[in-house]
Amino acid sequence: MALLENVIFHGTIFAVVLTVYLLVIMKGLNPRVWAMSDYPTEIAGMVEPQTDAERKIAIYTGIPFILISFGFPIISTLLLEASLGGTISITDAFLNLFGLMMFGQFGDLVILDLLIVGTITPSWVIIPGTEHLKDTAYKDFRIHHAKAHVRGTVIMMILSLIIGAVIAII
Numbered sequence: 001m002a003l004l005e006n007v008i009f010h011g012t013i014f015a016v017v018l019t020v021y022l023l024v025i026m027k028g029l030n031p032r033v034w035a036m037s038d039y040p041t042e043i044a045g046m047v048e049p050q051t052d053a054e055r056k057i058a059i060y061t062g063i064p065f066i067l068i069s070f071g072f073p074i075i076s077t078l079l080l081e082a083s084l085g086g087t088i089s090i091t092d093a094f095l096n097l098f099g100l101m102m103f104g105q106f107g108d109l110v111i112l113d114l115l116i117v118g119t120i121t122p123s124w125v126i127i128p129g130t131e132h133l134k135d136t137a138y139k140d141f142r143i144h145h146a147k148a149h150v151r152g153t154v155i156m157m158i159l160s161l162i163i164g165a166v167i168a169i170i
Contacts, residue, residue: 002083003092010076010096011103018068019107025061026112031127033057039127040144042137047129073100073160077167093164101156109149118142 025034033054036044077096081088117125118141
């Protein structure tokens with residue numbers, strides 16, 4: 001039962017932290033910074049490529065995202081291991097890591113991608129110069145991102161297994 005409780009408790013915190021961080025980035029920065037690589041080519045292809053300054057900002061905001069995305073599930077798994085007496089099976093480590101990543105995925109896909117960008121589509125998610133696509137390509141964004149999240153789930157599964165094995169063995 002400790003595993004399920006850990007996944008639900010830490011997964012909820014993780015989803016909120018990750019979603020709020022991404023929402024702040026989305027709301028606070030021009031979508032050319034955070035969205036150019038995420039949007040379908042129909043949208044991103046209509047505007048000039050990112051400038052060097054925009055790419056730097058994307059990197060600076062991406063580093064904390066990567067640290068949160070991997071650090072939080074790893075710390076959660078180490079805490080679970082400690083609560084289990086200092087040893088954890090590869091299966092439990094994998095399930096904890098993957099469970100947390102799925103919570104994070106839920107916040108990103110459902111709240112940010114499907115609801116905010118793909119359904120509500122506020123002006124701050126629209127790349128300047130593509131406003132005329134608000135009711136077409138931006139709505140198709142939902143399908144584009146759902147497909148990307150399916151691929152991401154497979155990658156998260158593999159990474160969770162590798163990281164879980166390392167944690168269980170060490």
